[in-house]
Amino acid sequence: MGTPQPEPAEPIDRETTESLSARLDAAAQTRLGRSLAILHVNTGSCNGCELELRALSNVLYDLERFGLRFVGSPRHADVLLVTGPLTRNLRGALEQAWDATPEPKWVVAIGDCAVDGGVFKGSYAVLGGTGLCVPVDLTIGGCPPSPARILAGLRTLLEANAK
Amino acid sequence: MTTANDIIRAAEAEICRPWLRHVLSPGDWSLLATACVAEGWVLLAHWADTAQAHALFLDPDALTAVPVSTPVEAGRYPALSPSLPTASWYERMIHDLWGHEAAGAADLRPWLDHGRWPQSPPMATRPEARPPGEPPLLSGPERDEAMVLPLGPIAGRLDEAAHLRLTLTGPAILRAEALLGFTHKGTLTLMRGKSPRAAARFAARLSADATVAHSVAFAQATEAAMDVTVPPRAVGLRIVMMEIERIAVHLDNLAEVARLADAPAVRARCGYLREILLRTSEAAFGHRLLMDCVVPGGTATDIAEDGPRVILRTLGEIATEMPAIRRMHDAAALSSRLTGVGRAGRQLAASLGVGGVVGRASGYAFDLRSAFSTGYHDVGARLAVRSEGDAAARQHLRILEIEESLRLVGLALDILPAGPVTVALPQVSGEGIGCAESVRGDVWHWLRLDHGQIAAAFPRDPGWALWPLAERVLAERALAPASPDDIALIRASFALPASGMDL
Ligand code: SF4
Numbered sequence: 001m002g003t004p005q006p007e008p009a010e011p012i013d014r015e016t017t018e019s020l021s022a023r024l025d026a027a028a029q030t031r032l033g034r035s036l037a038i039l040h041v042n043t044g045s046c047n048g049c050e051l052e053l054r055a056l057s058n059v060l061y062d063l064e065r066f067g068l069r070f071v072g073s074p075r076h077a078d079v080l081l082v083t084g085p086l087t088r089n090l091r092g093a094l095e096q097a098w099d100a101t102p103e104p105k106w107v108v109a110i111g112d113c114a115v116d117g118g119v120f121k122g123s124y125a126v127l128g129g130t131g132l133c134v135p136v137d138l139t140i141g142g143c144p145p146s147p148a149r150i151l152a153g154l155r156t157l158l159e160a161n162a163k
Numbered sequence: 164m165t166t167a168n169d170i171i172r173a174a175e176a177e178i179c180r181p182w183l184r185h186v187l188s189p190g191d192w193s194l195l196a197t198a199c200v201a202e203g204w205v206l207l208a209h210w211a212d213t214a215q216a217h218a219l220f221l222d223p224d225a226l227t228a229v230p231v232s233t234p235v236e237a238g239r240y241p242a243l244s245p246s247l248p249t250a251s252w253y254e255r256m257i258h259d260l261w262g263h264e265a266a267g268a269a270d271l272r273p274w275l276d277h278g279r280w281p282q283s284p285p286m287a288t289r290p291e292a293r294p295p296g297e298p299p300l301l302s303g304p305e306r307d308e309a310m311v312l313p314l315g316p317i318a319g320r321l322d323e324a325a326h327l328r329l330t331l332t333g334p335a336i337l338r339a340e341a342l343l344g345f346t347h348k349g350t351l352t353l354m355r356g357k358s359p360r361a362a363a364r365f366a367a368r369l370s371a372d373a374t375v376a377h378s379v380a381f382a383q384a385t386e387a388a389m390d391v392t393v394p395p396r397a398v399g400l401r402i403v404m405m406e407i408e409r410i411a412v413h414l415d416n417l418a419e420v421a422r423l424a425d426a427p428a429v430r431a432r433c434g435y436l437r438e439i440l441l442r443t444s445e446a447a448f449g450h451r452l453l454m455d456c457v458v459p460g461g462t463a464t465d466i467a468e469d470g471p472r473v474i475l476r477t478l479g480e481i482a483t484e485m486p487a488i489r490r491m492h493d494a495a496a497l498s499s500r501l502t503g504v505g506r507a508g509r510q511l512a513a514s515l516g517v518g519g520v521v522g523r524a525s526g527y528a529f530d531l532r533s534a535f536s537t538g539y540h541d542v543g544a545r546l547a548v549r550s551e552g553d554a555a556a557r558q559h560l561r562i563l564e565i566e567e568s569l570r571l572v573g574l575a576l577d578i579l580p581a582g583p584v585t586v587a588l589p590q591v592s593g594e595g596i597g598c599a600e601s602v603r604g605d606v607w608h609w610l611r612l613d614h615g616q617i618a619a620a621f622p623r624d625p626g627w628a629l630w631p632l633a634e635r636v637l638a639e640r641a642l643a644p645a646s647p648d649d650i651a652l653i654r655a656s657f658a659l660p661a662s663g664m665d666l
Binding site for chain 2: 040042043044046050051052054057058061070085087090091096119120123124
């Protein structure tokens, strides 16, 4: 095979960028610059959202070229990327991750489940969306959302951040 | 001596298609467990409803599935775990969901119930409200000098949420214990009372990298319960989708293992091929992961008009790359990193009922496609088996299986019959079992319908067998001691799931 190249990135959504940048203060901007460290937090996913998050690292999306990278610990994270309907059994784990992440921090809810519980809404075992436990800055719906959509969402965070 | 079949033949049967379900007295139920051990029967699944405990066995000689039940009396039924240790997690799950106690069980600590649900037991006829409690405790370290290494449930690895606790002395792993249930979503209560068509969305979301397999097994169970036959075109399309799923997930597993084994070139190639395959799936069937594409009664939609053409083009591209990917695995760097890592023996895999790549890489030649699955005799799936049982063997088997699946998709598309892709579903009562070979092994679904609605259901994900094997392999000290540094690699090599068995 010839060496596959990353695809040109699609334009990002202005409106989301505006609303996000309004929420970022000066201190945040100095600290973060144009790169973001992301911690994935699974709050009960079926693993579909994880599969698409993993795809972000493949050569066609290559998320690192935008200054986005996954980290393994909340202490090094700027962004918590949350997947899955918030199960009662994982609420504590999300709270711990949130508490351990230094300020300023952002929370992105990925997938219909993390947005509002998705198809699992109403179950005794599920609380609902991520927002019931920690403040959410950005939601990206879909079941699961495509990598292109996730990437566009994350880039709005970067843009907002750089302003 | 009374054989397992003697016990079953003497019992009354209830109609369950395609295998009758026999209802045993509590005494015979216990006898059956002993006979199963003597005769090498495998426990495939164990669950309950409000009145009975159920078990599904595999009779390896007759190559048939055997569902059996026993009444729950005064909240108790005899435990299978004293004879069949693999029943233990199921017994804990049954206790958490239905409140039935397995009398004489090896272990009755909670499994899915971490003390956080507002009502308990949730599947009982009348669950009771209760205050929040404490999460279950794992057993303590056995020795004073031992150190405990807790991993997860949030691992920062884009992975499923499970907790693995290792007890170490120095660099040696004394004990590995898994705790699951974190992603329990109450799926069974959500399925109850719905039409199979509506409940299929939950079957499709048990485990995303086996979404097609779970959907097919669930659909087949429904169709068996209703005694309807799906159109031949739908059977062919299901095979196309199941094999595409297998290729896509194998590519993902190859890429993950390569990432952890410092083989960036393998990772990049496999990741690229997986991506173009997912885009092809979207073009042909409307969803990258093929979620909700298989429904009870057939398939959700027909394949797009130029679907076969785009699929064949992508398969061609993957086929061209496979020899290079195989060579990279044979090269010294990767092969020496993977050889001997996470070794599982045939005996152990067979006794735990571990099929899939992990079982077949250990010499246990079990694959539903060769004996059970509808439609596969038309394409003649060829089974590949290895005997080494280590991470290297599993990678090689994944490569072989990708190549075989490429052939199967091509053939299934070639002989795809014309005609409709769904059949109408009657509003009837009945009971059925369905199965499908997922990328991790055999998936089984049982369900009972009451006037066209789901009265009870249970899905068996291969994770129920894989995790107990992983625990043993991680704590193996004599043959091939695992190093704590290899844990992530072994996990990825086993492709350990969580959501499907967390229900
Ligand atoms: S949004 Fe869909 S893919 Fe993501 S966790 Fe929920 S059910 Fe799974």
